[in-house]
Amino acid sequence: MGLFVGAAAAALAVVPGLRRVVGVATSRRPGAGLVAVVAVAAGLLIAWRATGFLHAAALALVAASGIAAGWIDAYERRLPDLLVLPLYPAAAALLVAAGDPDRLLRAAAVSAAALALFGLACAAGQMGFGDVKLAGLLALVLVWNDWGTAALALVLTVAIGGGQAAVVIALGRKDFPYGPAILAGAAGALAVAPWLAE
Numbered sequence: 001m002g003l004f005v006g007a008a009a010a011a012l013a014v015v016p017g018l019r020r021v022v023g024v025a026t027s028r029r030p031g032a033g034l035v036a037v038v039a040v041a042a043g044l045l046i047a048w049r050a051t052g053f054l055h056a057a058a059l060a061l062v063a064a065s066g067i068a069a070g071w072i073d074a075y076e077r078r079l080p081d082l083l084v085l086p087l088y089p090a091a092a093a094l095l096v097a098a099g100d101p102d103r104l105l106r107a108a109a110v111s112a113a114a115l116a117l118f119g120l121a122c123a124a125g126q127m128g129f130g131d132v133k134l135a136g137l138l139a140l141v142l143v144w145n146d147w148g149t150a151a152l153a154l155v156l157t158v159a160i161g162g163g164q165a166a167v168v169i170a171l172g173r174k175d176f177p178y179g180p181a182i183l184a185g186a187a188g189a190l191a192v193a194p195w196l197a198e
Contacts, residue, residue, distance in 0.1 A: 008044060011044075015039050016032075018035055025076070039063075041187075042063040045190050046060055051144055054095070055144045058095065062091065062141050066138075070180045077177050079179050081133070103144060107143050115135070115136040119132050131179055134183075135182055138186045148193055149193040157181055157182050164181055
């Protein structure tokens with residue numbers, strides 16, 4: 001119980017910083033209450049699903065960056081490299097520090113596969129290159145749990161993104177941010193995967 005209380009408290013502590021990052025990048029600030037709900041949900045999910053301290057640290061870094069990047073993408077249709085690219089070496093260093101060669105190989109392979117798959121979609125004009133980089137990063141940390149979590153994240157991302165695209169098209173618009181769908185798919189996979197494994 002203490003772990004979850006601590007995770008929620010830590011998540012609440014970063015809310016002002018997340019709002020500031022979004023404000024600096026977009027001149028708009030999301031509501032504090034909504035950011036707090038998302039941050040606490042992410043913190044509790046990490047506390048529940050992380051395979052250890054190092055994995056929790058990697059997930060927390062990616063979650064904090066992802067929350068800010070998701071709002072920026074929603075506001076301005078861009079995923080800043082400054083919020084995504086530095087986390088590749090950080091997550092990789094934590095993975096190396098975990099000392100599990102099989103997990104390291106699996107993470108590298110799945111991240112490369114995500115970059116290739118989303119890269120093809122980008123080349124076809126279906127999404128931006130920022131989405132590709134975000135997908136590779138999320139694959140790197142999701143596969144620490146197992147192959148199934150990363151695969152489920154892909155399925156949920158396609159389903160959420162497809163639903164979003166259908167709504168946008170029905171409203172007569174053409175573009176929409178895909179980053180939030182990728183992030184929601186990753187979070188959904190972390191949350192749902194244990195129930196599917198039973």
